[in-house]
Amino acid sequence: MNEVENPYLPKIAxxxxxxxxxxxxRTFYWHFEDQNEQLKFKNFLPGQFAQIxxxxxxxxxxxxxxxxxxxxTFFTIRTVGSCTDAFHKMKAGEKFAVRGPYxxxxxxxxxxxxxxxxxxGGIGLIPxxxxxxxxxxxxxxxxxxxxFYGSRTPAELxxxxxxxxxxxxxxxxxxxxxxRATDGWKGNxxxxxxxxxxxxxxxxxxxxxxxxxxxxxxxxxxxxxLLEMGFNEEDIVSTLERYMKCGIGKCGHCCIGSAYVCxxxxxxxxxxxxxxGEDI
Ligand SMILES: Cc1cc2nc3c(=O)[nH]c(=O)nc-3n(C[C@H](O)[C@H](O)[C@H](O)COP(=O)(O)OP(=O)(O)OC[C@H]3O[C@@H](n4cnc5c(N)ncnc54)[C@H](O)[C@@H]3O)c2cc1C
Ligand code: FES
Numbered sequence: 479m480n481e482v483e484n485p486y487l488p489k490i491a492x493x494x495x496x497x498x499x500x501x502x503x504r505t506f507y508w509h510f511e512d513q514n515e516q517l518k519f520k521n522f523l524p525g526q527f528a529q530i531x532x533x534x535x536x537x538x539x540x541x542x543x544x545x546x547x548x549x550x551t552f553f554t555i556r557t558v559g560s561c562t563d564a565f566h567k568m569k570a571g572e573k574f575a576v577r578g579p580y581x582x583x584x585x586x587x588x589x590x591x592x593x594x595x596x597x598x599g600g601i602g603l604i605p606x607x608x609x610x611x612x613x614x615x616x617x618x619x620x621x622x623x624x625x626f627y628g629s630r631t632p633a634e635l636x637x638x639x640x641x642x643x644x645x646x647x648x649x650x651x652x653x654x655x656x657x658r659a660t661d662g663w664k665g666n667x668x669x670x671x672x673x674x675x676x677x678x679x680x681x682x683x684x685x686x687x688x689x690x691x692x693x694x695x696x697x698x699x700x701x702x703x704l705l706e707m708g709f710n711e712e713d714i715v716s717t718l719e720r721y722m723k724c725g726i727g728k729c730g731h732c733c734i735g736s737a738y739v740c741x742x743x744x745x746x747x748x749x750x751x752x753x754x755g756e757d758i
Contacts (some may be wrong), residue, residue: 485726488531488575489515495570499554500634502564503601505543507552510576514560521574522546523583524608525717525745528553529725531575535564537741539722542579543604545611554604554636580725583742584715586616593622593682597700599692600629601668603636605717605744606691610644617649622682628655628670628696632663651685653679670696671703683707688714690748701748711749715752718743718751 490511497505497585505517510516517527522542530553538561557566568574568646594613596605605647625644629635635654644652653673668675670692674681688709690700697716698708704714718731721737727741734754737743746754 486724488529488537488577491505491569491576493570493572493574494550494639496568499627499636501557503554503556503636505552505554506565506568507550508574508576509551511573516551519534519551519579520546522579524586525584525605526579527589527725528580529722530555530559530561530565530575531577532564533574536561538562538565539580539606539725541608541717543607545608545615547615548611554601554607556601561736573665578725580740582742585621586612589687590619591685592620593624593684593686594620595682595686595688596623596625597626597670597688597690597692597704598625598627599696599700601636602690602692602696603627603692606689607637607640609689610640614644614647614650621671621685623650624742625650625652626655626673627668628657628673629691630657632656632660634666639750651679669699671699674703674707681707683709686713690714690716701730711752712747715745716748716751717745717754719742724733 480504481557491508492511494507494509499505525542527539529537530540540555543554544552555562555565556638596606596610599757613620633643644650655668656663657669659667688698688704718739723729723731725740727738732739735757
């Protein structure tokens with residue numbers, strides 16, 4: 479008889495290096511101790527998540543910001559409480575544990591032939607980074623790729639190396655904005671939706687999928703703008719965050735009505751989010 483794998487069993491991971499991203503947010507590069515686990519894990523889809531265990535403290539869900547095709551595996555984590563604080567204190571060489579990948583992910587292949595519009599606010603770029611890198615690595619599959627990204631201040635823009643590359647790349651249109659400019663900022667000032675109507679921006683509306691991730695207030699305004707511009711509710715996709723325990727559809731911690739965010743999501747269309755009665 480084949481041995482059945484325990485789905486709750488996390489696998490040992492080793493932290494390689496830590497990079498400060500913005501205030502309270504760090505990117506953690508890591509690998510599985512067992513090379514076979516690394517190979518299995520690398521089949522993840524953009525938009526999926528994993529459960530991270532910090533020994534003696536607890537477990538928490540985190541998105542997978544790398545594209546499956548990138549060599550290095552990493553998480554980008556904001557410190558907000560006991561588990562994330564403990565994770566932020568970890569040093570290169572230390573061990574933690576990971577199980578996953580979990581969730582449905584973005585259906586990147588079904589968006590072939592469409593324009594991809596990414597709209598992110600603050601750390602909302604974490605789950606979208608994977609899709610953006612995946613789309614660029616499969617550039618011929620998609621029509622236009624537009625990124626609209628905003629943060630409160632220039633110092634709070636995430637993944638600045640990627641933003642620089644995207645800003646210089648011919649195959650992608652990348653527009654940045656900040657709520658409050660500081661010395662040296664020459665870009666747009668205003669909320670992310672203010673970019674949509676700039677004279678230098680021609681937003682792709684027909685045959686487009688809009689990926690929207692960010693704080694609730696930004697989400698509400700961006701959705702309103704997109705719907706007014708003619709986007710269909712089913713062509714707007716986002717990720718929902720819920721308290722999670724098992725991550726595999728057993729415990730019910732993440733349920734909204736009949737939907738299990740950990741398995742039916744975390745990616746939902748705006749039409750589904752509305753149907754769930756979710757006020758985000
Ligand atoms: C699918 C998914 C993907 C996620 N991806 C990331 C990621 O890539 N990077 C990242 O930094 N964070 C991510 N999060 C959020 C992260 O899981 C929480 O910040 C973490 O669980 C907090 O644990 P803690 O023990 O540090 O905080 P706690 O001590 O448990 O809580 C501290 C504060 O955070 C609030 N909080 C905790 N968990 C959540 C949650 N799930 N939703 C809303 N509020 C919460 C609590 O109400 C409390 O106010 C994700 C969450 C989900 C569900
Ligand atoms: S986290 Fe347990 S059912 Fe979703």
